[in-house]
Amino acid sequence: MNVVTLDRPWLEFTFGTDQKILSWAINRPGFVTANRILWREVRNTDLPPELDVTDWIASELGCRGALDAVTFLTSRNITAFDQEIVTVGDCTAHAVVTAGLSNAERIGTRRDFSRVNWGTINIAVHTSIGLADHAMVEATSIISQARTAAVIEAGFDLPTGIATGTGTDCIAIACPQGDTAYAGLHTEVGHAIGAATYAAMKRTVTEWKDSVMKTFEG
Template sequence: MMQVTLNRPWLEARFDTPLRVLSWSINKPGFTKASRILWREVRNADLPADLDVDQWLDDELRRTDQADAVVLLTSREVTAYVLKQATCADIMAVCLATVGLSNAERIGYRVPRNSQDWGTINVAVSVDIGLTKAAQIEALTIAAQARTAAVMNAGVKLPTGRATGTGTDCIAMAAPKGEQRYAGLHTEIGEAIGRAVYDAVAEGAQDWIKSRD
């Protein structure tokens, strides 16, 4: 259901067939149809303050013949990706995540940051059951909840309290179009998504913490 290919600075999650993807990605936000989700690893030198990031990314995608993809930007090494899957009844969820917490935040507060502080959590999760648009929106909230729970349990402390995420997180939720109307915590879909995303982000957070020791 999801094939992963690493070709630094790119990380690719490719689906067997095109899926409807919901995200707030920089190049294809909202609902779109895609066969793959890409990570692009970046460094401060790649993104100077006066750079038109949208144009830069468009050029990068055209140059590498990848303009069809939904793209997530990260300063976390893409080699540190985590892939997890979870099954509930006959429903499978697969999650690919990279986790950096150098610009972690506590919800409802902001910590002053400088240009060296950018990290992010990027999550792509797919399910093998057809969803309505409303159910896919609900599924995205489950993924966000799982991400937040994993970050909180990682115990990263800030002046404002325990971190709940970063200022640049992005989640892409992929699913076939279908008639399933619900994907909340009481559903098998929600259980599978929640477990896959939680496990991936939790492991990624611990990997990041160890890398800072």
């Protein structure tokens, strides 16, 4: 049974048993086996320019006894996370999302963020159906589509066009051992992954945008 636990500055998504995980997270990227995914909330003061971030997060995880965990970094208030569970046929997908667009980008362009705060979108999705490695790669494309659809629909205008994501987005897909070969939009697992990710993304991006507008108005 999946459990999401908030212990600020940490958010933990645990699976009960070891799962296959694919990500490009700062800790344990690539194909690994783990029973949890963590988010660590950070502020600019946590990460001065001279800091080796890899060593720092390893130290933080060591103090928590969590060096085994796939781990994201986020500057978003970790309490603003959202989650969605969707079942389609025999597959259940559970998405957990944090989202901030302070370093939003339009695909195919690049802005200078050297003197501004950094945000990010971090998405972890667990499926009840075991996927082959190549299907896990395909699943990340479905998560990416859902993220981008939600960001575009939020209508966050940049000098370069409507934002499609941020410069530091990260995705993780987790599942039990298995050999399901496909996870595209025509499959039950792809349907569930897309629906869960989109719903959680839609709420988190809307909440972030509303909070930014209130700050400007205040």
